Amino acid sequence: MLSVAEHFLEQQMHPTVVISAYRKALDDMISTLKKISIPVDINDSDMMLNIINSSITTKAISRWSSLACNIALDAVKTVQFEENGRKEIDIKKYAKVEKIPGGIIEDSCVLRGVMINKDVTHPRMRRYIKNPRIVLLDSSLEYKKGESQTDIEITREEDFTRILQMEEEYIQQLCEDIIQLKPDVVITEKGISDLAQHYLMRANITAIRRVRKTDNNRIARACGARIVSRPEELREDDVGTGAGLLEIKKIGDEYFTFITECKDPKACTILLRGASKEILSEVERNLQDAMQVCRNVLLDPQLVPGGGASEMAVAHALTEKSKAMTGVEQWPYRAVAQALEVIPRTLIQNCGASTIRLLTSLRAKHTQENCETWGVNGETGTLVDMKELGIWEPLAVKLQTYKTAVETAVLLLRIDDIVSGHKKKGDDQSRQGGAPDAGQE
Secondary structure: OOHHHHHHHHOOOHHHHHHHHOOOOOHHHHHHHHHOEOOOOOOHHHHHHHHHHHHHHHHHHHHHHHHHHHHHHHHHHHEEEEOOOOEEEOHHEEEEEEEEOOOHHHHHHEEEOOEEEOOOOOOOOOOOOEEEOOOEEEEEOOOOOOOOOOOOOOOOOOOOOHHHHHHHHHHHHHHHHHOOOOEEEEEOOEEEEHHHHHHHHHHEEEEHHHHHHHHHHHHHHHHHOOOOOHHHHHHHHHHHOOOOOOEEEEOEEEEEEEEEEOOOOOOOEEEEOOOHOOOOHHHHHHHHHHHHHHHHHHHHOOOEEEHHHHHHHHHHHHHHHHOOOOOOHHHHHHHHHHHHOHHHHHHHOOOOHHHHHHHHHHHHHOOOOOOOOOOOOOOOOOEEHHHHOOOOHHHHHHHHOOOHHHHHHHHHHHHOOOOOOOOOHHHHHHHHHHOOOOOOO
């Protein structure tokens, strides 16, 4: 956008004229994209899998593309949440990726629930519970120390015994508030004292401590529990009963807690297995891309053809419209169409085909009717119909790309001059050494 504008600035055309033409071009680009877009049936799994597959075919995970597409689609649909007619899909917060070295990539899966890297606090607590009642806390089950320095004066032996007794009574009361709800599992973000572990173990309650806040939020969303700050305020509707199974397994050298088989989980864990950490990191990056594509399509189910087809269709529409324009604005307006052709040109260069010949053929193809979906095949370097090849891009992403490109160009065109804040080396030396002698040259 800026390189094509440079020519007009050299000809003393005012930046405001160029900016005005760019803004008109952006409005027409958006309307043209919406015309050539097609709706998507988000309930059609095959169509959704094809869209996701087109985003990972050139990446390291392409060998396991079928598995990756199914994982991405399953994970995004699990965390999808609708409230008051508004659709919310927060992948970062509610779709956690856990990488465990070992096994093969085919062992990777989406858990209908949450997995955390924690074990029970007491070895005699249960590690396998069906239909668990889960209580979530963000407070500790320990005796609270004073916030500032606290001094206690003990004059008799009974005083020390009484202090210990008060601590035990406080812990016992906390545990009784929890035990009266008859939960099977207590999960807290803070610590659990040895005495509290003893009371909970005697009540046949499994306790897990020092869980991350993000993990606690996902557990709450998966099993329907509510996180409580004070055990004495616990009520029956705070207990989560949506999970079907709690199981603690040892994988490698570490223990993992699985809360799975949830009735209606709005959070999930993607378990990735692989030979090494490097492979798992690469698979995770590719999988994040696939999930973002799936999320964008679910939020805005509109697609435009890929392979440079949409850019060439928009460029052709802008060129045709510029012919009807009058005044100097038509030249910057037409230059935007030239700038858009850089996408198909780059695709042609990457596959080693003749750039001028193929770009001219593509330009001629788009002058014909119903040829808006024709683009460049990045593997063979030929012109193909993207509808037949199955290469599509989310409309929302394409719109945002165009808006960002034009708005960034407009922002830079508005700059008149740059004032540098760096000091010159000579000025610093002259200040340190005093004013130079006026007679010296």
